[in-house]
Amino acid sequence: MKAVVTSADFNLADNESIEAGESATAVRDVALNCLADGKVLYAGHAVAAVAATRPEIADEALELIRVEYEVLPHVIDVDEAMQPDAPLLYDDMITQGVTPAPTRPSNVAKKTVFGRGDVQFAFASAAHVIERTYRTAAVHQGYIEPHACVASYGADGQSTVWCSSQGQFLVRALTAKILNLPLSDLKVIPAEIGGGFGGKTTVYLEPVALALSRKSGRPVRMVMSREEVFHASGPTSGSSIDVKIAADESGRMTAAEMNLRYQAGAFPGSPAHLGAMTAFACYDVENLALNAYDVVSNRPKVAAYRAPGAPMSAFAVESAIDELARELDMDPLELRILNGVRKGSVTVYGAKVHSDGFIDTLKAIRDSDHYKSDVPDGQARGVAAGFWFNIGGESSAAVHVDETGGATVVSSNPDIGGSRASMAMMAAETLGLPIERVRCTVADTTSIGFSGSTGGSRVTFATGMAVTQAAEKVVEDLKRRAAEIWECDAGHVDWRDGAAHCLDPSKDVKPLKLQSLAAKSAKTGGPIAAEVSINAQGAAPGFGVHICDLEIDRETGRTTITRYTAAQDVGRAIHPSYVEGQLQGGVAQGVGWALNEEYIYNMNGVLENAGFLDYRMPVASDLPMIDTILVETAPNPRHPYGAKGVGEVPIVPPLAAVANAVSAIVGKRMTSLPLSPAVVTAAMEQGD
Amino acid sequence: MSRVRVEAVVNGEPVDFLAGSGQSLLDALRDELHLTGSKEGCGTGDCGACSVIVDGRLVCSCLMLAPEAEGRRIETIEGMAEGSNLHPLQHQFLEHAALQCGFCTPGLLVAAKALLDKNPNPTEEEVRYWLAGNMCRCTGYDKVIRAVLAAAADLRQEGQPA
Numbered sequence: 001m002k003a004v005v006t007s008a009d010f011n012l013a014d015n016e017s018i019e020a021g022e023s024a025t026a027v028r029d030v031a032l033n034c035l036a037d038g039k040v041l042y043a044g045h046a047v048a049a050v051a052a053t054r055p056e057i058a059d060e061a062l063e064l065i066r067v068e069y070e071v072l073p074h075v076i077d078v079d080e081a082m083q084p085d086a087p088l089l090y091d092d093m094i095t096q097g098v099t100p101a102p103t104r105p106s107n108v109a110k111k112t113v114f115g116r117g118d119v120q121f122a123f124a125s126a127a128h129v130i131e132r133t134y135r136t137a138a139v140h141q142g143y144i145e146p147h148a149c150v151a152s153y154g155a156d157g158q159s160t161v162w163c164s165s166q167g168q169f170l171v172r173a174l175t176a177k178i179l180n181l182p183l184s185d186l187k188v189i190p191a192e193i194g195g196g197f198g199g200k201t202t203v204y205l206e207p208v209a210l211a212l213s214r215k216s217g218r219p220v221r222m223v224m225s226r227e228e229v230f231h232a233s234g235p236t237s238g239s240s241i242d243v244k245i246a247a248d249e250s251g252r253m254t255a256a257e258m259n260l261r262y263q264a265g266a267f268p269g270s271p272a273h274l275g276a277m278t279a280f281a282c283y284d285v286e287n288l289a290l291n292a293y294d295v296v297s298n299r300p301k302v303a304a305y306r307a308p309g310a311p312m313s314a315f316a317v318e319s320a321i322d323e324l325a326r327e328l329d330m331d332p333l334e335l336r337i338l339n340g341v342r343k344g345s346v347t348v349y350g351a352k353v354h355s356d357g358f359i360d361t362l363k364a365i366r367d368s369d370h371y372k373s374d375v376p377d378g379q380a381r382g383v384a385a386g387f388w389f390n391i392g393g394e395s396s397a398a399v400h401v402d403e404t405g406g407a408t409v410v411s412s413n414p415d416i417g418g419s420r421a422s423m424a425m426m427a428a429e430t431l432g433l434p435i436e437r438v439r440c441t442v443a444d445t446t447s448i449g450f451s452g453s454t455g456g457s458r459v460t461f462a463t464g465m466a467v468t469q470a471a472e473k474v475v476e477d478l479k480r481r482a483a484e485i486w487e488c489d490a491g492h493v494d495w496r497d498g499a500a501h502c503l504d505p506s507k508d509v510k511p512l513k514l515q516s517l518a519a520k521s522a523k524t525g526g527p528i529a530a531e532v533s534i535n536a537q538g539a540a541p542g543f544g545v546h547i548c549d550l551e552i553d554r555e556t557g558r559t560t561i562t563r564y565t566a567a568q569d570v571g572r573a574i575h576p577s578y579v580e581g582q583l584q585g586g587v588a589q590g591v592g593w594a595l596n597e598e599y600i601y602n603m604n605g606v607l608e609n610a611g612f613l614d615y616r617m618p619v620a621s622d623l624p625m626i627d628t629i630l631v632e633t634a635p636n637p638r639h640p641y642g643a644k645g646v647g648e649v650p651i652v653p654p655l656a657a658v659a660n661a662v663s664a665i666v667g668k669r670m671t672s673l674p675l676s677p678a679v680v681t682a683a684m685e686q687g688d
Numbered sequence: 689m690s691r692v693r694v695e696a697v698v699n700g701e702p703v704d705f706l707a708g709s710g711q712s713l714l715d716a717l718r719d720e721l722h723l724t725g726s727k728e729g730c731g732t733g734d735c736g737a738c739s740v741i742v743d744g745r746l747v748c749s750c751l752m753l754a755p756e757a758e759g760r761r762i763e764t765i766e767g768m769a770e771g772s773n774l775h776p777l778q779h780q781f782l783e784h785a786a787l788q789c790g791f792c793t794p795g796l797l798v799a800a801k802a803l804l805d806k807n808p809n810p811t812e813e814e815v816r817y818w819l820a821g822n823m824c825r826c827t828g829y830d831k832v833i834r835a836v837l838a839a840a841a842d843l844r845q846e847g848q849p850a
Contacts, residue, residue, distance in 0.1 A: 075845030131829075141825075142825045143789070143791075144727070144729040144735055144737055144789075144791045144792050144824070144825055145727065145729065145791045146728075146729070192789075192790070193789060194727070194729075194789050194790070194792075195788075195791060195825050195826055196789075197825070225730060225731060226730040226732065226734075226735075341841055408849070416788070416789060417826060418785070418788055499756055541727055575785075576785070577785035578785055578788070580785075580831075581826070581827055581828075581831060582788075582830030584827060584829075584830045584831070585729065585788065585825070585826045585827050585828045586828075587828055588825075588827075588828035588829065589825070611730065611732055611734065612729075612730050612732070612734035612735050612823065613732065613734050617823060617825065618828075618829075619819075619820040619821070619823060619827040619829075620815070620816040620817075620819040620820050620824075620832070620833065621816040621817045621819075621820040622820075623816075623829055625812075625830050625833070625834075626828050626830045629744035
């Protein structure tokens, strides 16, 4: 046994928040989530760590640690946590965002309000009002690779961490701040990442491992078991949402009200506000009143999960719209086309919609073979839509031309789903090289400029923009070199098909290929390379529309998806088969969320299904082929190749697409996810 | 810690290594033989990322003890390609973009090979049920299933007399 650490080894004085992908994270909360201080907030919350030369020795050492626990009352359910008599996680938590500030503490960390117009007036005069409460369970991202890292604290104070994360720079910032180290003394080397989906945009192990290394003077490896991943890494919020919509006789939605209550887990930071912002982002509704509540309870701290906050609120809204369509006896797609945002529409958070991408996507689904086909006997069809912002932000990239005319792209973002291929393609296109001559690598924190994390569907857009700009700088440099060789004006050099072409009619020269310019680099100005660091603006949002056909075994309550089509407004697909893969993967996760996945707690507040056997993610035999329609009618004008984020939108529509179809078969509105066999059989037996 | 000497054939090569009595075959492959292609996603036999073929039978190497490998023939992902010639399954996974993060891919390839070794002409449903023990969280399985069916067709083609 070499070392023991607790939260006493952390710097807890600092309570700054740092940007972590789609939201800010409080460093102190991240530290206290790694190792508890005084109060253990959920079953699975770590209190101490030991380092030993073998795992068995570490296990024995852990057994020898005596922890005196006083069992306190706990609260798991989000609605119960909001009750006035609920056990409090923090004695000093006063709800932010409420004026005047409450005088008593509660489990509500924050209330966020979005609204416009006169909701009450609109409801008073509405021809149709649809109102219900919806619930979703907490679900885990379910990446197949558990969290793991190696940390080495050098005798000279210079440290290295090797880890699998969605952002080496974020791991550096969190780890260094938690251990009170200068950022420049910590090098973080990104390993290949075995899935993240948002869940690897924070740290659980790295500060602990580095603290152990600092104490023991040895490199320390930490690996979570799958059980630990479920118990102590972040799922996304379970939710409880009231939604009420008003519509006129034609089906035009005139107003909506929502209260969104999201579990944050043991520390503030649920994506409730994102749920509110995205809820009606697909629709042009004049009067809105949306209240989002960020609520702590005795569960693991939530982490980002693909379009954080949006799938739950879309489940509520898209279910309500389905109900409205039935009440109006109107085609659910036509109802959405009637209400959908168009170019010029303004969202509740003030952003303007710049394209008709949503309407185009609705029409693509309406005109699809799937939608035009009859619903098979005994089955039902559900449709639903979804929205995600997509972000840009800080990215760096370099392009290096080697002396034989090939190129290396250095990316600043871990490749989570094939982004290296897209980076190489954009560089190859700009340089005019065949793709085989361009390779892309992901650099550590000391080898490339800063970048935000791989999250928010930002990498192909933002880092792709940096790659393209770096390649453009290289092209400019190559044109300058050609002009020097030809003794002509640089303005008279054109770059196409991987070669400089002289436009000066007085010169009779052959094009100069990249290969020959690269071979002469020493004589024309030295190495050919460029690095670009940008804060990318102009990320365009994305819209998805899905159709799901399914059947239910009346005896067992098992739902089988028989056919599924996902259409999405993707800007321009840089690598179409990877874009299809993003849509298909998002659908599979959404179907799991709708049908089977959930965190199940016992009366003692202990998670009962912390393994892949009992936390039931979709397997190959659970799904059909997932057809995709890439709608490319609105390339993003702010990106050199028209790209925008595609990865998150596809997890938003499936919850309601599935639930709407299940509701049709069961004959009553299904308002609580997951629609597991037990829930469905109970609903069918009960009738309406 | 008592360790036992184990002799086995891994990817056609005789190997010997020292294994802990409680060490899994997966850990022995990764830590003693440095064959890190097989992955641990769960350690409980649920995810299939550690799939290997032992004496012709598909097993989760996280559920088998390393000393049990004595005298066995083990095939891992590292033995699938012949030099730089990819196995048709590997080729079709690339052609179909049937992977994103790639963590489950070695297990999927090994499991798919075990299927095609037994059944050269599986239906889509047979492929889906055979691979139901191999979780993939990225792809939604669509491209994986298509790649396996395409590789099966390639292998049948190869098997035909010229």
